[in-house]
Amino acid sequence: MLLPRKTALIVIDVQQGFNDPRWGARNNPGAEANIARLLATFRAQGRPVIHVHHDSAAPDGAFRPGTPGNRPKPETAPREGEPVYRKSVNSAFIGTTLERDLRAAGIEGLVVTGLTTNHCVSATTRMAGNLGFDTFIVADATATFARIGLDGAMRPPEEVHLSALSDLKDEFATVVDTDAVIAVA
DSSP: OOOOSSEEEEEEOOBGGGGSGGGOOBSOTTHHHHHHHHHHHHHHHTOOEEEEEEOOOSTTOTTOTTSGGGSBOGGGOOOTTOOEEEESSSOTTTTSSHHHHHHHTTOOEEEEEEEOIIIIIHHHHHHHHHTTOEEEEEEEEEEOBOEEOTTSOEEOHHHHHHHHHHHHBTTTBEEEOHHHHHHHO
């Protein structure tokens, strides 16, 4: 694995609202720790770090601005000078200046992490790949929750996670793990 010369780490929606029990069973409890490791590596190497946060519009949304759920989780909180893009849809590229800013900075590659694998992480990864960025999704630095399938059966979170990664693999992104990214960063 080789990262492009100008590669940014993107941390998507690692916010306290995902601590709410209403989400149900979750996989990969170590995702935030792995994201913190990637943040430390990218920061130490002077590589760009980008944060994306979700703003819920619904009155009962878990990520409503001004509520505790909208705040980043402490271990992945942005540092001064690191850009934070605020979105209200799944893709970090919709309604933000993310693409324009990445291109202006000469960014060629994106290492994508965050919550949830099958929603905002997937939507952002798909668009990044379609926009021509060399995209890497970090399997053990993403996580998701159990979901009810079209057949009415509850799908376990690990199954939802692996299915989302399988849908992204090779067509939109290269699926990697934290250690592989750290080894080449």
